[in-house]
Amino acid sequence: MKIEKQQIGDLNKKSIIAHKAQFNFLAGQLTHLGIKSQQLIERLKAFQVAIPSWALGAGGTRFGRFSYGGEPSTLEQKIDDIGVLHALTQSAGAVSLHIPWDTPEDYEAIKQKAALHNIGFDAVNSNTFQDQPDARQSYRFGSLSNVDQHVREQAIHHNIEVIRIGKKLGSKSLTVWLADGSNFPGQHNFQTALQYTQTSLKIIYDSLPKDWKLYIEYKPYEPNFYSTVIQDWGTSFMLAKECGDRAYTLVDLGHHLPNTNIEQIVATLLHKGMLGGFHFNDSKYGDDDLTVGSIKPYTLFLIFNELVYGMAKNPQNPEIAWMIDASHNIKDPLEDLIQSLEAILIAYAQALLIDQQKLRAAQEAQDVALCQEILPTAYRTDVRPLVKESRLQLHGALDPLSVYRSLGIRQALINERGKDARASGL
Ligand SMILES: [Mn+2]
Numbered sequence: 001m002k003i004e005k006q007q008i009g010d011l012n013k014k015s016i017i018a019h020k021a022q023f024n025f026l027a028g029q030l031t032h033l034g035i036k037s038q039q040l041i042e043r044l045k046a047f048q049v050a051i052p053s054w055a056l057g058a059g060g061t062r063f064g065r066f067s068y069g070g071e072p073s074t075l076e077q078k079i080d081d082i083g084v085l086h087a088l089t090q091s092a093g094a095v096s097l098h099i100p101w102d103t104p105e106d107y108e109a110i111k112q113k114a115a116l117h118n119i120g121f122d123a124v125n126s127n128t129f130q131d132q133p134d135a136r137q138s139y140r141f142g143s144l145s146n147v148d149q150h151v152r153e154q155a156i157h158h159n160i161e162v163i164r165i166g167k168k169l170g171s172k173s174l175t176v177w178l179a180d181g182s183n184f185p186g187q188h189n190f191q192t193a194l195q196y197t198q199t200s201l202k203i204i205y206d207s208l209p210k211d212w213k214l215y216i217e218y219k220p221y222e223p224n225f226y227s228t229v230i231q232d233w234g235t236s237f238m239l240a241k242e243c244g245d246r247a248y249t250l251v252d253l254g255h256h257l258p259n260t261n262i263e264q265i266v267a268t269l270l271h272k273g274m275l276g277g278f279h280f281n282d283s284k285y286g287d288d289d290l291t292v293g294s295i296k297p298y299t300l301f302l303i304f305n306e307l308v309y310g311m312a313k314n315p316q317n318p319e320i321a322w323m324i325d326a327s328h329n330i331k332d333p334l335e336d337l338i339q340s341l342e343a344i345l346i347a348y349a350q351a352l353l354i355d356q357q358k359l360r361a362a363q364e365a366q367d368v369a370l371c372q373e374i375l376p377t378a379y380r381t382d383v384r385p386l387v388k389e390s391r392l393q394l395h396g397a398l399d400p401l402s403v404y405r406s407l408g409i410r411q412a413l414i415n416e417r418g419k420d421a422r423a424s425g426l
Helices: 005-032 037-046 075-089 107-116 149-169 190-206 233-243 262-271 297-313 333-352 356-364 368-379 384-393 400-406 409-417
Strands: 050-052 094-096 173-176 213-217 247-252 275-280 321-324
Touching: 005 037, 005 075, 005 384, 005 400, 037 333, 037 384, 050 321, 075 094, 075 107, 075 333, 075 400, 075 409, 107 149, 149 173, 149 190, 173 190, 173 275, 190 213, 190 233, 213 233, 213 275, 233 247, 233 262, 247 262, 262 275, 262 297, 297 333, 297 368, 321 333, 333 368, 333 384, 333 400, 356 368, 400 409
Parallel strands: 050 094, 173 213, 213 247, 247 275, 275 321
Antiparallel strands: none
8 A cells, every 4th residue: 555646746736726815815824924834844744643553443432442444553554544644745754663563574575564664663662561471470560660670570571672663663762651550559559669760760861872752741640540650740850860961851731630721840850851752642522532632632732832832942852752652442543643733723813823922021020911912823823734735845745635535545454454454553
């Protein structure tokens, strides 16, 4: 499965006249405000989001899973699916692999396949939240924090193995998310669990190649419901600091308690040069892993405001590794990812429109009403023509979802792989 530029170009012709009219209108408005559209478009064109290898099949809950048909059952097929996304959107230029679900068998074949689609290898993800069939130790009571030294050693060794695999593919970072925690009061000695986690992470960190980074993800609850060892950004920050200067915090939008001010967390981490990775999704209640921007688009915009500010003002922060970490229980996974990518670029474009100088002046003047007015002015601008134009300039689809449907991609995948093909993953 590979979409040719010609196919996309032919379908773009249908809507190019309408697009050009809308784009010229917006560009005219922006010129009036002293904003150069092409500069914004260049920023949008450069924005690439990694797709996790576990998000290409139908997601599920603990109650069940409804297969979508034509799911990728091998790593090659997963990379083909990301190739479809990238051809259409021109913004999904990387894959983030989960080990062991997606351990390559033939590294050269996988690298060739990725190169064919112009896809790079982003962070590799370890898994110490499940027992593998051949494992000697169980993670039932945790991994890096386990009171049993043998379990900790197995978990450390697994992470080192993930680094080895990532090196062979050209990855430059390792993401660690731990399910470790406790379900009932008294189950954990909090201090011991934290210390074991620190010591284990340090051994993993010391095994990283010198040009690699470690991203430490946090989450307040689930699958453990009383406590989680790395519960919040502060704990992640502290653990990263104690590992060394190539360890960073990773923010997953779904990993916060309701109403947490995530944009403030983002600002704090950027200020301290500690925001390494970023996982996009949306939620209504908890770690719902819904399509990006589907529930709280204004919050996403406010977060992007801080990201845009930090990317411009915080050279102490490394380039951020962007990834979509969403699930999709009832939608076609590829359609869902197309929607997420669109929402990300829209929020980014809106945030780029914020008049930072005017905002700063209003803040200095302590003009609260004006401060509050400046943000929605950007947010309520329909930036979709900018996003479309950025894709058009890269030979992507003006309207990726409609092109995906017009080309009958899902049916082609079902024909090729079968109705019952199942992807590994969540
Ligand atoms: Mn995540």
